[in-house]
Amino acid sequence: MKIEVRKVEPIKATTNGTV
């Protein structure tokens, strides 16, 4: 069997800078 690799997304915490 072939081992399938899945990418995971970056985890970002944000604040709105346009008020």
Add this chain to the structure above:
Amino acid sequence: MTTQPVRLRRLSLVDEGEEVLVGDPEAGTFISIPAVGGVVIAALMNGATVEETARRAEEYAGEPVDVPAFVETLRELGFLDEDDPGDERMPVATAPIQGRRWLSGLRPELARPLFGRVAWFGYGAAALFSLAALVLVPALRPDPAGDAFAVSDIGLGALLVYPITLVLAAVHEGWHWLAARALDLPARFGIDRRMAFLVFETDLSLLWSVPRKRRYGPLLAGLAIDSVMLAVVLGWRMVADNTVLGAVAYILVFQMVWQCMVFLRTDLYAVLITWLRCKDLWRVKTLLLRRAFGRLREGEAAELAAADPRDVRAGLWFRWLWLAGLFVVAAWLAFFALPVLVSLLRWTAAEVAAGPAAWRFWYALACTALLLGPWLAVAGLAVRSRLTRER
């Protein structure tokens, strides 16, 4: 080749049941593989040869496992240690403007008391107090017309609001970093765009290197400190009110409501994918949306077929939430941003008419630059991402 051990970097390994999260914390890249992949990585880490590793993997899986092909994939991902010793490695950039290095710089034991059981009880109490105060005391409710620009001079309003926003944003993002430090993880700060908003962001991707339940603290730390600041300001306003306190309370409520727009990849989006055990919901959502409109590009159908079933399950409804989000953002801009910008530009036009000899001329221009700057930055980043996509 197969009798040589494979030299892996110092990889992180998190068992998630049927899958294993593997990553290179230095580069900030992480992947999800089936449990048998974890068996292979663990064997290679222990110095087993490819041959010996394949034997252990077959024992685990009950069928032959293609270990050499997997090792080649690990090489492509940069997970093999092939550097000269002493080479400094930088994390992969994930935002247009971003710190180049991971930021440690604080001992975990110093940050830990801020995120213990007692601290989280305090954060929860602050959130409940703030909510109760806003519901029960009408005078404390944010009033866009009154609080944000309570001062009659809109330029002074701009000079007051934006610096306060920056300070509050720095505390919010700094708290995410502190919570990461409590887990002995580094983070890094950056500036990016979310649809039509400029955002300050903290890259917490190294949370993929710790068990799932420990990821919630750093993800909720920003809203936790927002709650504390809001509770203090609301309590203060009950005793002695003034314009600045009104502006701070308004901005805090505004920013906390903004976090609810999960389709912008806010803090609560990260909480959502952690709770749903998603891996790459953002990409799968895009693919599912394209499929719904018959716009899948070459290779994307295969990519979707290979996607994580949990991502697909969540993506089937999240794609419509994202689409609705476009309209929510348009309404948000029309309701909040546009009126402020229009009245600002009117005021500027009137002030600038005095001519460059008058100090009012320069004062008005400075105020306008301060408020328009972030929106121009959003436009610049949007153009930039469009250009790099076409290249």
